[in-house]
Structures are given as structure tokens and as C-alpha cells.
Amino acid sequence: MKPFLILQLRPETEASDSEFAAFLSKGRLTPQGVRRVRLEREEIPDDLDLTQFSGVIVGGGPGCVSDPDEAKPAIEKHIEDEILALMPQITGQDIPFLGCCYGIGILAHHLGAPVSKERYGEAVGPVACNVTPEGRSDPLLQGLPGVFPALVGHKEAVQDLPTGCVHLLASDTCPFQMIRHGQNVYATQFHPEADGPEFALRIQIYKNKGYFPPEEAAALTDAVLATQIVVAPRILGNFVERYR
Numbered sequence: 001m002k003p004f005l006i007l008q009l010r011p012e013t014e015a016s017d018s019e020f021a022a023f024l025s026k027g028r029l030t031p032q033g034v035r036r037v038r039l040e041r042e043e044i045p046d047d048l049d050l051t052q053f054s055g056v057i058v059g060g061g062p063g064c065v066s067d068p069d070e071a072k073p074a075i076e077k078h079i080e081d082e083i084l085a086l087m088p089q090i091t092g093q094d095i096p097f098l099g100c101c102y103g104i105g106i107l108a109h110h111l112g113a114p115v116s117k118e119r120y121g122e123a124v125g126p127v128a129c130n131v132t133p134e135g136r137s138d139p140l141l142q143g144l145p146g147v148f149p150a151l152v153g154h155k156e157a158v159q160d161l162p163t164g165c166v167h168l169l170a171s172d173t174c175p176f177q178m179i180r181h182g183q184n185v186y187a188t189q190f191h192p193e194a195d196g197p198e199f200a201l202r203i204q205i206y207k208n209k210g211y212f213p214p215e216e217a218a219a220l221t222d223a224v225l226a227t228q229i230v231v232a233p234r235i236l237g238n239f240v241e242r243y244r
Contacts, residue, residue, distance in 0.1 A: 009061030055096030113162035120157035150190035
């Protein structure tokens with residue numbers, strides 16, 4: 001069985017390790033069944049053959065695709081360039097891909113759709129995701145309820161549906177919560193790997209990163225811990241199961 005490639009962007013080791021553990025747990029994966037690459041520490045090899053993996057999973061991070069290049073820290077620009085360099089092969093060959101939060105911005109940007117902070121940014125916390133009519137027939141959403149909570153927290157968002165994409169999930173605050181390009185390239189605005197405890201940790205780590213006023217950290221922590229997140233992680237599990 002081919003491994004899954006997990007690309008991570010978080011420079012904070014505690015956040016990166018916790019996210020990786022969440023990917024394994026919610027995806028029902030083992031460390032032996034994946035190849036983990038922390039892009040703030042290492043580059044993607046020039047000879048990397050994506051067809052040797054069951055699929056590619058991209059985690060979240062503090063970077064924003066829509067920020068001007070001159071405003072991006074060097075490490076964030078490096079990470080963005082590394083992932084964008086893979087997107088022509090991923091979309092061109094319809095390689096199984098699941099981009100989580102940051103990944104939807106990368107996919108949309110690659111496809112030429114606008115990604116910005118103009119509209120649809122969402123505060124840290126739970127939102128209600130609604131399955132669209134097209135989403136009802138998607139393999140990753142089969143058996144899921146029509147509405148379910150997921151955890152979000154993002155400054156930028158996709159402003160219009162990218163060309164060639166299918167709209168799968170929406171929320172009142174951000175219309176593009178999940179999209180699919182081709183048959184196998186997926187991206188979510190929410191975090192399918194994250195539950196309340198995982199998000200509570202991220203709130204502590206990123207409370208001074210501009211996502212929310214730091215004095216709100218305790219109330220936000222209470223809110224995410226009080227939300228039962230059981231459906232959204234099934235999307236990650238369904239992705240792994242479909243392409244394993």
C-alpha cells in the first residue's frame with residue numbers, strides 16, 4: 001500500500017506535532033503509512049513522484065496567500081512556493097489531494113480565483129456547514145448529515161468559486177467551506193482534523209497572531225471545547241479510506 005504524503009506548514013513544533021497526531025487519529029493512519037514533511041524545515045525533493053503516494057494532505061498554518069510577497073516572512077514565502085510548485089501536477093493529473101484551510105487558498109490561487117481578506121474571514125470557533133446539492137452526491141460526504149459543526153479560524157477566503165470546481169459545503173459566514181476540482185482534488189476552509197481539544201491548543205499557541213484579541217482566548221477556548229465535533233473529521237477519514 002502506498003503511503004500518504006502529509007505536508008505541514010506550522011513553524012511551532014507543538015502545533016505541528018499536535019496537528020500531525022490529529023491527521024493520524026482522524027484519518028485512521030499510522031506513522032508507518034505516511035511520509036511527513038515539515039516545510040519550514042525541509043524542501044520538497046526535486047525528484048518527488050506524487051504518483052508514489054496514495055494522496056497528498058496539506059495542513060494549515062499562519063500564512064496568507066493573499067498577503068503581498070514583500071510582507072510575507074521568508075519562511076512563509078518558501079512554504080507557499082513549495083506547495084504551489086506541486087499544484088500543476090496535482091490538478092493536471094487529478095492526484096488525490098486534501099488541502100485543509102490554507103490548502104483551499106493554495107488551490108484557488110493556483111486556479112486563478114480571487115483569494116483575499118475582503119469578505120468571508122471567520123473568527124476562531126465553530127460554524128455550521130451545509131451540504132450543497134452537488135455535495136450530496138460526493139463520495140467524501142456520503143452518509144453525513146445535511147448540516148454539521150466544524151471549526152474555523154481564518155483571515156482570508158476564496159471570493160468566487162474557481163473555474164472547474166464543484167461547490168460541496170457552505171456556511172452562512174463563508175460560502176466556500178469545501179470544494180472539489182476534477183474528481184479527486186479537494187480543499188476545505190474548515191479544519192477536518194480538528195476537534196475541541198486540538199483547537200484549544202491552537203488558540204493558546206496563536207493568540208498573539210492576529211486571529212482574535214488575546215483577551216478573548218479563554219472564552220474562545222470554552223466555546224470550542226463545548227462543541228461536539230464528530231462529523232467533520234469523518235471527511236478526512238473518508239478521504240483516506242477512498243484513496244488508501
